[in-house]
Amino acid sequence: MSAGETLYFDHAATTPLAPGVLDVMQRVLAEQAGNPASDHAPGRAAAAEIDTAAGALAALVGGERRGVVWTSGATESINLALKGVAEFAGGDVHIVSVVTEHAATLDTLAWLQTQGARVTRLEVDADGRIDGAALDAALQDNATLVSIMHVNNETGVIQDIEAIGACCARHHVPLHVDAAQSLGRCAIDITAMNIALLSMSAHKIGGPKGIGALYVRRRSGAGRAAGPAIGLAGQIHGGGQQSGFRSGTLATHQIAGFGAAATYVTTNRETEQRRLAALRDALWRRIDGALDGVRRNGGAAVVAAPWLSISVAGVNGDALLKGLVEGAPALAVSSGAACSAAHGQSSYVLRAMGRSAAEAAATIRFSLGADSNDTRVNAAAHRFAAEVERLRALAGTLVAA
Amino acid sequence: MTIYFDHNATTPLHADVFKAMTPWLTSAHANASSLHRGGREARAAIETARHQIATLVGAHPSQLIFTGGGTEADNLALAGVAAATRRPGRMLISPIEHPAITDTADALVAAGWTIERVAVDTQGRVDIDDLERRLGAGDTALVSIMVANNETGVIQDMTAISAACRAAGAPLHTDAVQAIGKHGFDFASSGAACASLSAHKIQGPKGVGALIVDRKLAIDPIIHGGGHEQGLRSGSLNVAGIVGFGAAAERLQTHRPAEIAHMRDLRDKLEVGLDAMPGITRFSADVERLANTCQFSVAGYDGEGLLMLLDRDDIAVSSGSACAAGTGQPSPVLLAMGIDADTARGAIRVSLGPDNTLDEIQRFLLVLGRLAGSTGGLPGGLSASVLTG
Numbered sequence: 169m170s171a172g173e174t175l176y177f178d179h180a181a182t183t184p185l186a187p188g189v190l191d192v193m194q195r196v197l198a199e200q201a202g203n204p205a206s207d208h209a210p211g212r213a214a215a216a217e218i219d220t221a222a223g224a225l226a227a228l229v230g231g232e233r234r235g236v237v238w239t240s241g242a243t244e245s246i247n248l249a250l251k252g253v254a255e256f257a258g259g260d261v262h263i264v265s266v267v268t269e270h271a272a273t274l275d276t277l278a279w280l281q282t283q284g285a286r287v288t289r290l291e292v293d294a295d296g297r298i299d300g301a302a303l304d305a306a307l308q309d310n311a312t313l314v315s316i317m318h319v320n321n322e323t324g325v326i327q328d329i330e331a332i333g334a335c336c337a338r339h340h341v342p343l344h345v346d347a348a349q350s351l352g353r354c355a356i357d358i359t360a361m362n363i364a365l366l367s368m369s370a371h372k373i374g375g376p377k378g379i380g381a382l383y384v385r386r387r388s389g390a391g392r393a394a395g396p397a398i399g400l401a402g403q404i405h406g407g408g409q410q411s412g413f414r415s416g417t418l419a420t421h422q423i424a425g426f427g428a429a430a431t432y433v434t435t436n437r438e439t440e441q442r443r444l445a446a447l448r449d450a451l452w453r454r455i456d457g458a459l460d461g462v463r464r465n466g467g468a469a470v471v472a473a474p475w476l477s478i479s480v481a482g483v484n485g486d487a488l489l490k491g492l493v494e495g496a497p498a499l500a501v502s503s504g505a506a507c508s509a510a511h512g513q514s515s516y517v518l519r520a521m522g523r524s525a526a527e528a529a530a531t532i533r534f535s536l537g538a539d540s541n542d543t544r545v546n547a548a549a550h551r552f553a554a555e556v557e558r559l560r561a562l563a564g565t566l567v568a569a
Numbered sequence: 570m571t572i573y574f575d576h577n578a579t580t581p582l583h584a585d586v587f588k589a590m591t592p593w594l595t596s597a598h599a600n601a602s603s604l605h606r607g608g609r610e611a612r613a614a615i616e617t618a619r620h621q622i623a624t625l626v627g628a629h630p631s632q633l634i635f636t637g638g639g640t641e642a643d644n645l646a647l648a649g650v651a652a653a654t655r656r657p658g659r660m661l662i663s664p665i666e667h668p669a670i671t672d673t674a675d676a677l678v679a680a681g682w683t684i685e686r687v688a689v690d691t692q693g694r695v696d697i698d699d700l701e702r703r704l705g706a707g708d709t710a711l712v713s714i715m716v717a718n719n720e721t722g723v724i725q726d727m728t729a730i731s732a733a734c735r736a737a738g739a740p741l742h743t744d745a746v747q748a749i750g751k752h753g754f755d756f757a758s759s760g761a762a763c764a765s766l767s768a769h770k771i772q773g774p775k776g777v778g779a780l781i782v783d784r785k786l787a788i789d790p791i792i793h794g795g796g797h798e799q800g801l802r803s804g805s806l807n808v809a810g811i812v813g814f815g816a817a818a819e820r821l822q823t824h825r826p827a828e829i830a831h832m833r834d835l836r837d838k839l840e841v842g843l844d845a846m847p848g849i850t851r852f853s854a855d856v857e858r859l860a861n862t863c864q865f866s867v868a869g870y871d872g873e874g875l876l877m878l879l880d881r882d883d884i885a886v887s888s889g890s891a892c893a894a895g896t897g898q899p900s901p902v903l904l905a906m907g908i909d910a911d912t913a914r915g916a917i918r919v920s921l922g923p924d925n926t927l928d929e930i931q932r933f934l935l936v937l938g939r940l941a942g943s944t945g946g947l948p949g950g951l952s953a954s955v956l957t958g
C-alpha cells in the first residue's frame with residue numbers, strides 16, 4: 169500500500185457507498201428531476217422511484233413499504249419517534265431507555281424531561297447489556313414507550329431486542345429501536361421482535377448521508393384498518409407529505425440510493441458479517457498478541473461483527489488518537505461517537521460499563537466494513553501496536569527524567 | 570420530450586453541481602464530525618459551501634444552519650423561536666405563506682400560541698397598515714412573511730415589512746426559498762432575524778436547506794442529539810448535498826442576472842399569448858412577481874383537470890403548491906387574496922427555468938389554446954403567432 173493511503177476503520181461513523189448505489193443516484197439525479205409530490209409525469213416517475221426504495225427498505229426489516237417514513241437521517245428519525253409518541257400520548261409520559269444510548273436519544277429525552285416527561289434510564293452490566301428484570305420492573309410504572317438501541321455505536325454491543333420486544337408485548341408498551349448501527353449488520357424482523365418504531369440511517373449501510381427513515385408498524389388488515397399501529401404526531405409540519413408524519417420535499421436520489429444500499433445488504437449481509445467478524449477477531453488477536461495492557465470492551469459474544477473497542481493502559485487517549493489519525497499510514501479510527509468527537513467528552517458508554525475514567529479516555533474504536541481485508545487488518549494492527557509502544561516509551565522517558 | 574414548467578416545485582440538478590458532489594459520494598466519504606483526515610476534509614468542504622451560500626445571500630457563514638430542506642428550516646424558525654420562549658405568546662404570519670409555515674403555525678396554536686394572519690390585498694401583497702396595527706397591539710415573538718410566493722410569485726415589500734417589525738421590536742423570519750434563484754435576497758440588508766433557504770429550487774440537490782440565523786435571535790433546536798451546527802441542528806451532515814448546495818449557490822451568483830432576464834422574457838411572451846386567449850384570468854398580474862412565475866385560471870376548467878390534460882400532452886405544470894397536490898382544495902393563497910373559490914379551483918401555475926425555450930412557450934400556448942378555446946385552435950395559434958413576430 170502507498171504511504172498516503174488511509175486505513176479506514178471507521179465504518180460505524182459512516183460507510184462508503186455500496187456497489188451500485190452511486191449509479192442509481194446518478195441515474196435518478198440525471199433523469200428524475202421532478203418533485204415526487206407533483207401530479208404530472210415527471211412527478212409520478214420520481215414517486216415510483218421512492219416506492220421502489222420503500223419496498224427494498226421494508227424487505228430488509230420484514231415490513232411493508234407503506235410503513236416507511238423518510239427523514240433526513242437517524243437523528244431526525246429518533247427525534248420523531250420519541251417526541252411524536254410523547255406528543256400524541258399527552259398527559260403523563262414515561263419513557264424507558266438506557267444510559268448508553270446515542271446522543272440523539274439522550275438529548276431528545278433530556279429535552280422531553282424539560283417538557284414534563286418522566287424518563288427511566290436503565291443501567292448496563294460490564295458487557296454493556298441491560299438487565300431484563302430491570303426492564304420488566306420499569307415497564308410496570310405506566311410506561312408510554314421503550315426506546316433502546318439495537319447495537320451500540322461505540323462498543324458494538326448488541327441488545328437482545330427479541331427478548332426486550334417480548335417483554336414490551338407482555339406489558340403492552342410499544343418499542344422503539346434505534347437501528348442506525350444494526351441495520352444491514354444484524355437481522356431485524358419488526359414482527360418477530362415486536363418493534364413498533366424503527367429508526368434507520370442510510371449512510372451506515374453504504375447509502376448516502378442525509379437520508380434516513382422511521383419505520384412505523386402498521387396494523388394487519390386492509391384499508392383504514394391497516395393504519396399505523398402506534399399513535400405518532402408529526403414533528404416537521406407543512407405540505408402533509410408522508411401521511412403528515414414528516415413534511416418536506418422528498419429527496420428522490422437520496423431515497424433511491426438508500427433503497428439500492430438496502431437491496432445490496434439484504435443479499436450479502438450474512439456472508440459479509442461473517443467475514444468481518446473473522447477479520448475483527450484477527451485484528452484483536454494481533455493487537456492482543458503484540459501488546460500488554462490492552463482490554464477489549466463489550467462482551468465478546470454480544471458485540472456485532474464490525475466492532476473492536478480497545479482500552480489501552482499507560483497511554484494518553486488524546487495523544488494515541490492523534491498519533492493514529494495523523495501518522496503514516498493514517499489510521500482512521502475513532503475514540504467513540506463521531507458526533508461527540510468534536511466535543512472531547514470521555515465516553516459515558518464505557519463509564520456505564522464500569523470502566524474507569526482513565527480507561528474510557530484511552531479507548532479506540534475500530535469499525536470494519538466493505539474495504540476491510542487481511543492486508544489492511546495486518547497493517548492496522550501493526551500501526552496501532554507501534555503507536556502504543558512509541559507513546560509508552562515516551563511516557564517512560566518522561567517518568568525516568 | 571417533456572416541457573417542464575414546474576420549477577417552483579423543483580429544479581433539475583445542474584451538471585456542474587453534480588460534478589461538484591461526485592467526489593463526496595465516492596472517494597471522500599468520511600463523516601464530517603470525525604477527527605481523522607477524511608473527517609477534516611469533509612468539514613473543510615462544508616465550510617467552503619457555507620461560505621459560497623453565505624456570499625450569495627449576503628450573510629456571514631457562521632449564520633448558516635444546514636437543515637434537511639426548506640420545510641425543516643421554516644419549522645426551525647417558528648418552532649425554534651417558540652421553544653426558546655418561556656410561555657406561549659403571539660406570532661404574525663401572512664395568509665399566503667407556504668404550508669411549512671401555516672402548518673407549523675397550526676401546531677403552535679395547538680400548543681397554546683396565538684397566530685394572527687396579516688391581511689393581503691387582491692394582488693397578494695401584505696397590507697403594511699394591518700401589519701403595523703397588529704404589531705402595535707401587543708408583544709410579537711416572531712413575524713413570518715415570505716419574500717416571494719411559490720404560487721403567484723408575488724414579491725413582498727420587505728423593506729416596509731422589516732421597518733415595521735424593527736419599529737415594533739419584533740423579530741422577522743422570511744422564507745426566501747423561492748426568491749433566491751429568481752429574484753435575489755440579501756440577508757444583511759433585509760432586516761430579517763432569520764431566513765429559510767433550499768438547495769433544490771436553485772438547481773441544487775433535494776434534501777438540503779438552511780436557516781440563516783442572526784445571533785441575537787433567541788432560538789432553540791427542534792432536532793436534538795450530538796449538537797451539530799452550533800447546537801441548532803443535530804445529525805450527521807449531508808456532505809455531498811451541502812457541497813452541491815454550495816456549488817449551486819456559486820453558479821447562481823454568476824448566472825442569475827442573465828437567467829432572470831431570460832425567464833422574464835419568456836414569461837412576458839407567455840403572458841402576451843395568454844392575454845390573447847378568451848377566458849383566462851391571470852393572478853397578481855399588476856404587481857412585481859418572480860420573473861419565472863405566472864399563475865392563471867382558464868374559464869370552465871378545474872385546475873387539476875387541466876393539469877392532467879396538459880400532462881397527457883407531456884407538459885408539466887402545477888395546480889399550485891406541489892405539496893398540496895391531489896387534495897382537490899382551492900389554493901388558500903388565492904382565497905386569501907379574495908379570489909372566489911370556483912376561479913381559484915381553476916388555477917394552474919407555470920414556473921419557468923433557465924433552460925426553457927421560446928419554442929416550448931409556443932407549444933404550450935398551442936396546446937392550451939386548443940384546450941381552452943371553444944373557438945377551435947384559433948386563439949392558441951393566434952397567440953403563438955404573436956410571439957414569432
